[in-house]
Amino acid sequence: VRKNFNINELDRISIVGVGLLGGSVGLALQAAGFSGTRVGVGRRASSLDRALKADAVDETTRSITEGVTGAGLVVLCTPIGRFKPLLEQMAGALAPDTYVTDVASTKGYVVRLAHRILPKTVRFAGSHPMAGSEKTGVEFSRADLFERSLCLVTPISRTPKSTARWLRGFWESLGGHTLVLPPHRHDELLARVSHLPHAVATALVNLSARSAAIDLAGSGFADMTRIASGDPAMWTEIFGTNRSAMIKAVDQMLVELKRFRDRLDRDDERAILNWLDAAKTTRDGWISKRYSKRVWPG
Amino acid sequence: VRKNFNINELDRISIVGVGLLGGSVGLALQAAGFSGTRVGVGRRASSLDRALKADAVDETTRSITEGVTGAGLVVLCTPIGRFKPLLEQMAGALAPDTYVTDVASTKGYVVRLAHRILPKTVRFAGSHPMAGSEKTGVEFSRADLFERSLCLVTPISRTPKSTARWLRGFWESLGGHTLVLPPHRHDELLARVSHLPHAVATALVNLSARSAAIDLAGSGFADMTRIASGDPAMWTEIFGTNRSAMIKAVDQMLVELKRFRDRLDRDDERAILNWLDAAKTTRDGWISKRYSKRVWPG
Numbered sequence: 001v002r003k004n005f006n007i008n009e010l011d012r013i014s015i016v017g018v019g020l021l022g023g024s025v026g027l028a029l030q031a032a033g034f035s036g037t038r039v040g041v042g043r044r045a046s047s048l049d050r051a052l053k054a055d056a057v058d059e060t061t062r063s064i065t066e067g068v069t070g071a072g073l074v075v076l077c078t079p080i081g082r083f084k085p086l087l088e089q090m091a092g093a094l095a096p097d098t099y100v101t102d103v104a105s106t107k108g109y110v111v112r113l114a115h116r117i118l119p120k121t122v123r124f125a126g127s128h129p130m131a132g133s134e135k136t137g138v139e140f141s142r143a144d145l146f147e148r149s150l151c152l153v154t155p156i157s158r159t160p161k162s163t164a165r166w167l168r169g170f171w172e173s174l175g176g177h178t179l180v181l182p183p184h185r186h187d188e189l190l191a192r193v194s195h196l197p198h199a200v201a202t203a204l205v206n207l208s209a210r211s212a213a214i215d216l217a218g219s220g221f222a223d224m225t226r227i228a229s230g231d232p233a234m235w236t237e238i239f240g241t242n243r244s245a246m247i248k249a250v251d252q253m254l255v256e257l258k259r260f261r262d263r264l265d266r267d268d269e270r271a272i273l274n275w276l277d278a279a280k281t282t283r284d285g286w287i288s289k290r291y292s293k294r295v296w297p298g
Numbered sequence: 299v300r301k302n303f304n305i306n307e308l309d310r311i312s313i314v315g316v317g318l319l320g321g322s323v324g325l326a327l328q329a330a331g332f333s334g335t336r337v338g339v340g341r342r343a344s345s346l347d348r349a350l351k352a353d354a355v356d357e358t359t360r361s362i363t364e365g366v367t368g369a370g371l372v373v374l375c376t377p378i379g380r381f382k383p384l385l386e387q388m389a390g391a392l393a394p395d396t397y398v399t400d401v402a403s404t405k406g407y408v409v410r411l412a413h414r415i416l417p418k419t420v421r422f423a424g425s426h427p428m429a430g431s432e433k434t435g436v437e438f439s440r441a442d443l444f445e446r447s448l449c450l451v452t453p454i455s456r457t458p459k460s461t462a463r464w465l466r467g468f469w470e471s472l473g474g475h476t477l478v479l480p481p482h483r484h485d486e487l488l489a490r491v492s493h494l495p496h497a498v499a500t501a502l503v504n505l506s507a508r509s510a511a512i513d514l515a516g517s518g519f520a521d522m523t524r525i526a527s528g529d530p531a532m533w534t535e536i537f538g539t540n541r542s543a544m545i546k547a548v549d550q551m552l553v554e555l556k557r558f559r560d561r562l563d564r565d566d567e568r569a570i571l572n573w574l575d576a577a578k579t580t581r582d583g584w585i586s587k588r589y590s591k592r593v594w595p596g
Contacts, residue, residue, distance in 0.1 A: 201577070206576055223522070227521075232575045232578055253501060261549070282507040
C-alpha cells in the first residue's frame with residue numbers, strides 16, 4: 001500500500017451496481033478498515049437487499065443522485081450499457097473533487113464518455129481490476145477478490161497525476177497491484193490477451209457443434225473453451241466498445257492462421273516445429289514468471 | 299468389460315515404446331489381472347530400466363524382433379515418426395493371428411502404413427486412447443490412466459469385425475470406454491476438437507508475444523493456451539500426419555473468424571450476441587452431459 005494513502009480520509013463511498021465486482025469492492029473496503037459509509041446503488045430492491053445481507057454495503061438506495069451525494073468516491077460497477085444514463089444522472093450531484101472510477105473491461109469508450117459527461121471539477125480515471133469469475137451476483141463477492149490481482153488504471157494525458165496516484169492507492173489498499181497505461185493501449189493489449197481469445201473460443205465451440213465432433217472433445221477442449229461459457233450480453237458489450245482494436249486483433253489472427261495453413265499445405269515441418277517451439281518457450285516462460293511473481297491478472 | 303473377453307488368453311504382450319502411455323498400458327494390464335509376461339521394447343537401456351523399476355513391464359529388450367516374438371498382442375506406443383521402421387522390422391517376426399494396435403493421435407496415415415507393411419495374417423486395427431497428460435516419461439504412468447477414458451478403435455472396411463471387437467475388449471479391460479469409427483472420420487473430428495484448438499492456442503501465444511500483451515494475460519489466457527505447452531515434436535507429427543483434415547478445419551476457422559470480423563465492422567450487436575449465445579448453450583450443454591455421463595475423453 002502506498003504511503004500517505006488513507007482510505008479513511010473519505011466518509012462515504014458509493015458503489016453503483018452491486019454484483020460480484022461491486023459487492024467485492026464493498027467487502028474489500030471493510031476488510032481494509034474503511035470506517036465510513038458504503039452506499040450501494042442499484043435498480044432492483046432485491047439485489048440491494050442481497051448486498052446488505054452479504055454485508056457488502058452499509059446503506060442502499062435506488063436513486064443515483066441520492067447515492068452519490070456526499071460521496072468522496074464513486075465506483076461504477078454496472079454493465080457498460082448503463083454507464084451513459086448513470087453518468088448523466090450523477091453529473092449534477094457530484095461534489096467538486098469527488099473521485100470517480102469504474103471497473104469495466106474496455107477503457108477507451110468508457111473514458112471518453114465519462115470525460116464528456118462529468119463536470120471538469122470531478123477527479124475521474126478509468127480502472128480495470130483484472131479479477132472476477134464466470135459467476136455473477138453479490139453472493140459470489142469476496143473480500144479478497146483483488147488480493148494480488150492486477151488492477152489497471154487508465155488516465156488520459158490531461159488527467160492530473162494526483163488522480164491516478166490516488167486511484168492506485170485505492171486499489172492497492174484493497175490488496176491489488178496496479179499498473180498505469182493509456183486507455184487505447186489498454187484496449188489494444190486486452191484485445192490480444194482477452195477479447196480475441198474469447199472470440200476464438202466461441203468460434204471453436206460453434207465449429208465443433210456443427211458435427212458430432214464435440215462428443216469427442218476432451219479436457220484440453222474444455223479448458224480452452226471455458227471462457228465461451230461467459231455472459232453473452234457482457235461480451236457483446238466488450239466487443240462493441242472495443243471494435244477497432246478487436247478488428248485489428250482478428251486480422252492479425254487471420255494472418256497467423258493463414259501462414260500456418262500455408263505451412264501445412266507445403267508440408268513444411270521445420271517451420272511448423274519452430275512455430276510450436278516459439279509458443280511453448282513463450283508460454284512456459286510466462287507461466288513460470290507469473291508464478292514466481294505471485295502477482296497476476298485474475 | 300465385454301463378455302467372453304479374457305486377457306489371460308494371451309501369454310505375452312509386447313509394449314513397444316515405454317513412455318507415459320506405454321508404461322500406463324503395462325500398469326493397467328497388471329491391475330486388470332494379466333498374469334502373462336509384459337515385454338517392454340525400447341531404444342535406450344535407461345528408459346527400459348526405468349520401466350522395469352516402475353513395474354510397468356516384466357521383461358525388456360532393445361530388439362524389436364525379439365520383443366514381438368511369441369507375443370499375442372503388440373501395442374505400438376512410440377512417436378509416429380518411428381512407426382515405419384518398427385513395423386518393417388517386426389513384420390517378419392509376428393506370428394499369424396497376433397493382434398497389433400497403436401496409440402497414436404492420428405489414424406489415417408498410421409492405419410495405411412500398418413496395412414501396407416504388416417502381413418495379412420496379422421490382426422491389426424488402430425486405437426486412440428484419449429488419455430494422457432502434458433507430462434512425458436514412464437515415471438508419470440498410471441494404472442488408472444484409461445479408467446473411464448474414451449478409447450477410439452479405427453478398423454477399415456476389410457478389418458474383420460472380430461479384430462475390432464477384441465481390441466474394444468482389450469481397452470475396456472483396462473477401464474476405458476470404446477467407440478468404433480473409420481480412420482478418416484476420426485481424423486476429421488479430432489482435427490476440429492483437438493488439432494485445430496492446438497494450432498489456435500499456438501497462434502494466440504505467438505501473437506501475444508509480439509507485444510507486451512502477454513504481461514497482462516490472466517487465468518483465462520492461461521487455461522486457453524495450456525495445450526500450447528505440449529511437446530512441439532509430437533504436435534509437428536500430428537499436424538503432418540493429418541494435413542488434409544487440418545487444412546479443412548483451419549479453413550473453416552478462417553471463415554468463422556472472418557464472419558465475426560464483418561459483424562464487428564458492421565457493429566451488428568444482435569448477430570454477435572446470437573453467436574456468443576449459441577456457443578454458451580452448446581458448451582454448457584456439453585459440459586453437463588460430460589459430467590453426468592462420467593465418461594469422457596481425457
